[in-house]
Amino acid sequence: MTCTVNSIKQLLPAYLHQELDEPGIELVKEHLASCEDCRMELSLLAMLSTEAVPDPGDSFWAEMPTKIELEVRRHRERKRFGLLDLLTCMPALRPAWAAAAVVLTVSALLFFARPVTHDVASNVNQQDESVRWDFGEETLNTAEMSASEVQAVGQWAQNEFRRISRDLQADGPENPEQDISEDISNMNLEELDQLYELLERREHDIREKSSKPNLISAG
Amino acid sequence: MDEDIDLVKKTANGDSEAFNELVLRHQKPLYSLLYRMVNNHEDAADLLQKTFVRAFTALNSFEQRSSFKTWLYQIAINLAKNVYRARSRAEHVPIEDVIISRRPRVVESLIARENRHQIRQALSGLPEKQRLTLLLRIQEEKKFEEIAGIMKCSLSTAKANYHYAVRKLKALIVETQPGATKDGSPGPGWKL
Numbered sequence: 161m162t163c164t165v166n167s168i169k170q171l172l173p174a175y176l177h178q179e180l181d182e183p184g185i186e187l188v189k190e191h192l193a194s195c196e197d198c199r200m201e202l203s204l205l206a207m208l209s210t211e212a213v214p215d216p217g218d219s220f221w222a223e224m225p226t227k228i229e230l231e232v233r234r235h236r237e238r239k240r241f242g243l244l245d246l247l248t249c250m251p252a253l254r255p256a257w258a259a260a261a262v263v264l265t266v267s268a269l270l271f272f273a274r275p276v277t278h279d280v281a282s283n284v285n286q287q288d289e290s291v292r293w294d295f296g297e298e299t300l301n302t303a304e305m306s307a308s309e310v311q312a313v314g315q316w317a318q319n320e321f322r323r324i325s326r327d328l329q330a331d332g333p334e335n336p337e338q339d340i341s342e343d344i345s346n347m348n349l350e351e352l353d354q355l356y357e358l359l360e361r362r363e364h365d366i367r368e369k370s371s372k373p374n375l376i377s378a379g
Numbered sequence: 380m381d382e383d384i385d386l387v388k389k390t391a392n393g394d395s396e397a398f399n400e401l402v403l404r405h406q407k408p409l410y411s412l413l414y415r416m417v418n419n420h421e422d423a424a425d426l427l428q429k430t431f432v433r434a435f436t437a438l439n440s441f442e443q444r445s446s447f448k449t450w451l452y453q454i455a456i457n458l459a460k461n462v463y464r465a466r467s468r469a470e471h472v473p474i475e476d477v478i479i480s481r482r483p484r485v486v487e488s489l490i491a492r493e494n495r496h497q498i499r500q501a502l503s504g505l506p507e508k509q510r511l512t513l514l515l516r517i518q519e520e521k522k523f524e525e526i527a528g529i530m531k532c533s534l535s536t537a538k539a540n541y542h543y544a545v546r547k548l549k550a551l552i553v554e555t556q557p558g559a560t561k562d563g564s565p566g567p568g569w570k571l
Contacts, residue, residue, distance in 0.1 A: 232436055
């Protein structure tokens with residue numbers, strides 16, 4: 161028959177672990193003598209309490225503090241470098257991160273190095289077929305250009321090319337026929353002496369150059 | 380307890396000797412608890428390490444409302460619950476099935492070593508809180524006040540959980556006895 165004396169039942173674990181004082185022990189013993197249900201319960205508790213836990217050995221206990229200390233340090237480092245850890249501790253994701261980095265870099269380069277188009281069509285002077293080039297903020301949409309506009313742009317590009325080629329080929333003052341008398345009149349004596357020496361040297365060089373072919377042909 | 384608090388403070392200030400002392404002081408009882416919860420060395424050792432790592436990396440959150448030992452037990456139990464629950468999902472055996480499938484045995488044979496595994500299986504069929512309470516009270520020899528602190532429940536709840544756990548286990552034993560009576564009283568053989 162099931163015992164309902166809960167006051168004794170609650171004392172059974174303490175009785176088992178020898179936590180009771182002398183009057184408590186006597187009280188439980190007295191009850192156990194007449195209650196089979198509580199004897200059974202105590203047997204069950206005794207069986208559970210003697211369920212041994214295997215000892216993993218001295219080396220296990222001795223090494224545990226070091227293991228824990230290392231793991232705590234790792235944990236703190238992981239926390240400090242959270243994002244870096246995310247990238248490095250997921251080997252499966254490394255190619256994806258690398259691919260993403262490449263795509264971003266290429267995109268950035270394309271964006272900054274892209275050719276900037278300008279609305280040159282509106283700057284074309286149709287009469288002399290020259291183009292006034294302003295670096296305005298508006299960009300040129302080539303898809304929307306008419307045939308005449310495209311032709312005008314082509315003409316402008318040709319003119320620009322000619323001008324740049326001429327400038328590059330010209331070796332010397334931009335305008336050789338320019339009147340420099342005013343500049344000379346503003347020179348002081350020292351500057352005039354330097355100019356005189358320079359002209360003499362140039363004249364000497366020209367004479368030497370002109371004499372060399374004769375020497376070769378003579379030789 | 381005061382010594383623990385002192386060691387905790389020193390550990391928080393980077394004292395590695397205090398750290399070691401705390402580990403050495405608490406590792407054995409914690410391992411024992413964890414082993415009884417998960418029933419194997421590998422998981423118990425892993426959980427032991429995780430418990431200390433969790434505690435030492437969250438020392439700031441230890442508010443000293445309970446003892447350091449109780450706080451460690453709370454962490455250990457929470458970590459072990461995850462392992463226990465994962466395993467229960469994989470190999471859950473309801474306590475009713477355990478009772479029905481067991482062929483009748485005499486009580487003496489139940490106490491015998493070879494049947495301890497079956498008792499463990501029966502224990503695993505108990506609701507988590509009841510099982511933990513029983514484990515803490517009987518196997519870890521914790522008092523009900525301590526259990527209430529560890530389980531974060533009232534003293535009466537801790538006692539009730541223990542009471543229901545024992546009652547269910549006894550029911551299992553009674554069911555498996557050949558001499559069990561209809562009113563649920565045990566047959567012969569259960570003697571201290």
